[in-house]
Amino acid sequence: MAGGGGDLKMLGMWASPPALRVRLALSLKGVTYEYVEEDLKNKSDLLLKSNPVHNKVPVLIHGGKPVCESLGILEYIDEAFAGVGPSLLSADPYERAVARFWGAFIDETLVKAMYQASWGTKEEKEEGKKKVTAAVETLEGALRECSKGKPFFGGDSAGYLDVVLGGLLAWVRAVDGMQGLKIFDPSTMPLLAAWADSFAALDEVEAVMPDVNRLIEFARAM
Ligand SMILES: N[C@@H](CCC(=O)N[C@@H](CS)C(=O)NCC(=O)O)C(=O)O
Numbered sequence: 001m002a003g004g005g006g007d008l009k010m011l012g013m014w015a016s017p018p019a020l021r022v023r024l025a026l027s028l029k030g031v032t033y034e035y036v037e038e039d040l041k042n043k044s045d046l047l048l049k050s051n052p053v054h055n056k057v058p059v060l061i062h063g064g065k066p067v068c069e070s071l072g073i074l075e076y077i078d079e080a081f082a083g084v085g086p087s088l089l090s091a092d093p094y095e096r097a098v099a100r101f102w103g104a105f106i107d108e109t110l111v112k113a114m115y116q117a118s119w120g121t122k123e124e125k126e127e128g129k130k131k132v133t134a135a136v137e138t139l140e141g142a143l144r145e146c147s148k149g150k151p152f153f154g155g156d157s158a159g160y161l162d163v164v165l166g167g168l169l170a171w172v173r174a175v176d177g178m179q180g181l182k183i184f185d186p187s188t189m190p191l192l193a194a195w196a197d198s199f200a201a202l203d204e205v206e207a208v209m210p211d212v213n214r215l216i217e218f219a220r221a222m
Pocket of ligand 1: 013015016017018019040055057068069070071
């Protein structure tokens with residue numbers, strides 16, 4: 001491990017997908033940091049002071065300066081720790097633009113559909129499930145384009161998009177468990193199904209992934 005040391009602190013919450021993205025990125029790059037678990041029902045003064053606009057996790061605090069919003073934090077980590085571990089984003093500007101496009105798609109389309117499939121009226125949930133399937137079909141195509149036959153969106157190794165989608169992976173499995181779904185169904189989404197297995201098997205990923213059964217219990221109590 002290298003990098004941040006005592007200078008780098010991350011405010012997160014164990015079940016939060018955006019917070020998990022940041023932990024995944026730091027783990028894959030091998031950057032050391034202090035992790036602070038937030039109680040979102042009783043937020044710390046540090047969180048309120050560090051993210052006064054949204055009061056949300058994740059927040060990365062580097063040298064006393066806070067960085068908010070998970071997608072921006074991933075880019076910050078890649079730039080601020082450019083000499084540490086693998087790069088998350090490609091050196092090619094076009095590939096970076098494509099990765100950012102799909103990152104926004106995951107947040108704006110897949111995440112919203114997953115919420116709708118899990119919480120709401122029966123009709124809303126059914127509509128949400130259809131939207132999840134449509135978004136995942138689109139992502140299957142994105143993975144085909146970005147990976148160029150390699151296991152990850154980033155090619156041979158996990159990068160920015162792997163982390164963006166990987167932050168949702170435990171929730172994908174929890175929603176599968178709760179709704180009787182198979183969101184990354186190997187028969188219809190073979191690339192994403194194989195991607196999910198390859199990503200989850202990485203040591204750096206295993207080290208920070210939350211337990212799916214604990215997530216299901218957490219979701220049922222919400
Ligand atoms: N767009 C933000 C979303 C962050 C977010 O929604 N964080 C949630 C946890 S998953 C949170 O802190 N919620 C506390 C609240 O809404 O009061 C990101 O990507 O960082």
